[in-house]
Amino acid sequence: MAVSFNSCAVLVVEDEVVTRSVSVRLLKQLGVGTVIExxxxxxxxxxxxxVDFDAIFCDVDMVPMGGLAFLExxxxxxxVIMLTKHDRSDVVLSALRSGATGYLVKPLTTFGLREKLEKALSAKG
Structure with missing residues (x-):
């Protein structure tokens, strides 16, 4: 049975406009009720x-405040599910040690977003 995300509030933190708009579009396709950028x-x-967010998708590499500083x-x-082009284990471990719930390597897919969002919601509740 599919999880319903229509009552969820999700924040997308991404400095690249195209990547941010793709993330928002994919989350809305999944039925997320509120998506803020x-x-x-x-x-x-x-x-x-x-806003009290149910989950946050956050890029690692941003200025002036990057994803790891935001997470802390x-x-x-x-x-928080970290989004990045990095798949190096040191970056992944840094994010997880800083408290990230999950990690997604770009490019994003609806399957990956759904899976991580379900895990984040179960970790929250």
Whole structure:
């Protein structure tokens, strides 16, 4: 049985506009009810101060505040799935040690997003 995401609020933190819009589109195709965007970690923290997100998809490489710094500043307020082009084990381990719930290597797919979102929601609840 498929999980329904229509009552979920998800934040997409990505500095590349095209990648961010693709992520948003894929999440909406999965039926996510609320999808909010941020261009970097600092903007994402401001969004997190106004909305309680069920899950956050966050790029690793961003300026001025990157994904790992955002993850540490967020301090466990929501499950975070890191998004990146890196598949090196040191980057993956850094993200997981910093508290990431999961990790997805770009390019993103609806299958990968669904799988990680389901895991994030089960970890939260």
């Amino acid at each position: 941020a261009a970097d970690g600092a903007e994402a923290l401001a969004r997190c101060n106004r 500043a967020l301090d466990g307020r929501a499950p």
